[in-house]
Amino acid sequence: MTTVRTRFAPSPTGFIHLGNIRSALYPWAFARHNKGTFVLRIEDTDLERSTPEAVQVILEGMEWLGLDYDEGPFYQMQRMDRYREVLAQLKTAGHVYPCYMSVEELDELREQQRARGEKPRYDGRWRPEPGKVLPEPPAGVQPVLRFKNPLSGSVVWEDAVKGRIEISNEELDDLVIARPDGTPTYNFCVVVDDIDMDITHVIRGDDHVNNTPRQINIFEALGKQPPVYAHLPTVLNDQGEKMSKRNGAMSVVQYREEGFLPEAVVNYLARLGWAHGDAEVFTREQFVAWFDLEHLGKSPAQHNPEKLLWLNNQYLKQADNERLAGLTDPFLQKAGVSVEGGPSLAGVVALFKDRANTIKDIAQSAEMFYRKPVPSEADLAQHMTDAARAAVKDLATALAALPEWKKEAISPAFKATLAQHGMKMPQLAMPVRLLVVGTTHTPAIDAVLELLGRDTVLTRLGA
Numbered sequence: 001m002t003t004v005r006t007r008f009a010p011s012p013t014g015f016i017h018l019g020n021i022r023s024a025l026y027p028w029a030f031a032r033h034n035k036g037t038f039v040l041r042i043e044d045t046d047l048e049r050s051t052p053e054a055v056q057v058i059l060e061g062m063e064w065l066g067l068d069y070d071e072g073p074f075y076q077m078q079r080m081d082r083y084r085e086v087l088a089q090l091k092t093a094g095h096v097y098p099c100y101m102s103v104e105e106l107d108e109l110r111e112q113q114r115a116r117g118e119k120p121r122y123d124g125r126w127r128p129e130p131g132k133v134l135p136e137p138p139a140g141v142q143p144v145l146r147f148k149n150p151l152s153g154s155v156v157w158e159d160a161v162k163g164r165i166e167i168s169n170e171e172l173d174d175l176v177i178a179r180p181d182g183t184p185t186y187n188f189c190v191v192v193d194d195i196d197m198d199i200t201h202v203i204r205g206d207d208h209v210n211n212t213p214r215q216i217n218i219f220e221a222l223g224k225q226p227p228v229y230a231h232l233p234t235v236l237n238d239q240g241e242k243m244s245k246r247n248g249a250m251s252v253v254q255y256r257e258e259g260f261l262p263e264a265v266v267n268y269l270a271r272l273g274w275a276h277g278d279a280e281v282f283t284r285e286q287f288v289a290w291f292d293l294e295h296l297g298k299s300p301a302q303h304n305p306e307k308l309l310w311l312n313n314q315y316l317k318q319a320d321n322e323r324l325a326g327l328t329d330p331f332l333q334k335a336g337v338s339v340e341g342g343p344s345l346a347g348v349v350a351l352f353k354d355r356a357n358t359i360k361d362i363a364q365s366a367e368m369f370y371r372k373p374v375p376s377e378a379d380l381a382q383h384m385t386d387a388a389r390a391a392v393k394d395l396a397t398a399l400a401a402l403p404e405w406k407k408e409a410i411s412p413a414f415k416a417t418l419a420q421h422g423m424k425m426p427q428l429a430m431p432v433r434l435l436v437v438g439t440t441h442t443p444a445i446d447a448v449l450e451l452l453g454r455d456t457v458l459t460r461l462g463a
C-alpha cells in the first residue's frame with residue numbers, strides 16, 4: 001500500500017480565515033490518521049499579492065493550531081528551474097505549442113463569441129495539427145505556451161466529496177502554461193509540485209474544482225497518475241455569505257488575540273464540514289483517530305460564532321489553571337494590570353473559568369483582584385449602612401482570629417457574624433465585596449477572601 005501524502009498549498013496573499021485554515025486541518029488530519037506525510041507548500045508565484053509577512057501569518061496560524069508538517073515549507077518561487085525543466089519535457093513530447101495571439105486579438109475573439117452567445121474560449125488558431133497551415137509568427141512578439149488539451153473525450157474523476165465528476169474536453173480550451181517571459185502559470189506549477197511531492201490525496205476548497213480537469217490532463221500528458229481529489233464545500237459566514245476578509249471574517253491568529261484556545265478552534269473546525277456521528281466535543285487524538293474522507297459534508301458549512309464560544313467554554317473549564325494563568329497574564333498586561341504582589345493568578349483563573357467564554361473574559365474578571373478597589377458612591381450609599389459597618393467590624397475581628405486562612409474557615413466566620421447581627425448573607429457580603437474588590441459582582445465571597453489573603457482583606461476592611 002502506498003503511504004498517504006497530503007499537502008496544504010496556501011497562497012500567501014495576506015489573510016487566512018477559518019475557512020482557509022480548514023483546508024490545512026483536513027489534509028493534516030488525513031495524513032496523521034493514515035500515518036502518512038503532510039507537506040506544506042507556499043504558492044507564492046503571484047508576485048504582486050504575495051508577501052513574506054503573509055507567509056509568517058500562515059506559519060503562525062498553523063503552529064498555534066498544532067498543524068505540524070513533515071516536509072516543507074516549499075516555495076514555488078524557488079522551484080522555477082524545475083518547472084522550466086518539465087516545460088521543456090512537455091515541449092519535446094509535443095504537448096505544448098507557441099501562441100502569438102495578442103491581447104487585442106484575444107479581446108476581439110471573446111467579444112465575437114459573447115455576441116454569438118458562446119462561452120469565451122481560445123479558438124486554437126495557433127494549435128498545430130497535421131495538414132494545418134499556421135499563420136506566420138509576427139516579428140518581435142514573444143509567444144505564450146499553450147497546453148494541447150485533448151480535443152475529444154472527457155475527464156472523469158471520482159471526487160471523495162462530490163462523487164463522480166465528468167467534464168467534456170470540448171469545454172476546456174488550450175491553457176496558457178507559460179507566459180511570454182517563460183514563467184510557468186498556476187495550474188502547471190500545481191501539477192509539477194503534486195507529482196514531485198508524491199501527493200496521493202489533494203484535499204482543497206471546491207473553488208478549485210474547475211482547475212481539476214485541466215490539471216488531470218496535464219498529469220496525463222506527463223504520464224502520471226493523478227491523485228485522489230476531495231473538494232471541500234465552502235465555509236459560509238454567519239450571514240450565509242462566502243467567508244472572506246471583505247465581509248468581516250477574522251484571521252486565524254486573531255482568534256488567539258480574542259482569547260480562544262487552539263484546541264477549541266481545532267475541534268470547532270473539525271466539525272465545520274465533517275462529522276463523527278453526533279460527537280461535538282472531542283480531543284485532537286480522537287479527531288485524528290476518526291477522521292476520514294467519507295464523512296466530509298457535501299453542502300457548504302456555516303460558521304456559527306456562538307457555537308465556537310460555547311466550545312471554547314467547554315475547553316476553558318477543563319484547562320489546567322497554571323496554563324490558563326500563563327495565557328491570561330498578557331491580556332492583563334495589555335490592560336495595564338500587573339499581577340505582581342497580588343493573589344495567585346492560577347487561583348483567580350480557577351474562580352472564573354467555568355463561566356468564561358474566552359480568556360479575554362477571564363482577564364476582565366480577574367482585574368478586580370489586582371486593581372485598587374474603588375467602589376462607586378452609589379454602591380457605597382446603598383450597601384454601607386451603619387448596621388453593615390458594625391457587622392464588617394466584627395467580621396474583621398473574627399477573621400483576624402482565624403487559626404487558618406481557608407475558605408472552609410472563612411465561611412463559618414461569616415455565618416457567625418450574620419447570626420450575631422441578625423442579618424442575611426447579602427447584607428454583609430455586599431459591603432465586604434465593595435471594600436475588598438470594589439464591586440458587588442464577584443465569585444463566592446469566601447473564595448475571594450481566601451485568594452486575596454488575610455493581610456489584604458483586613459487592611460481593606462479597615463481593621
Ligand code: GLU
Nearest residue numbers: 009010011043190204208
Ligand atoms: N494556492 C491555492 C489557494 O490558496 C490552493 C491550491 C491547491 O490546493 O491546489 O487557494
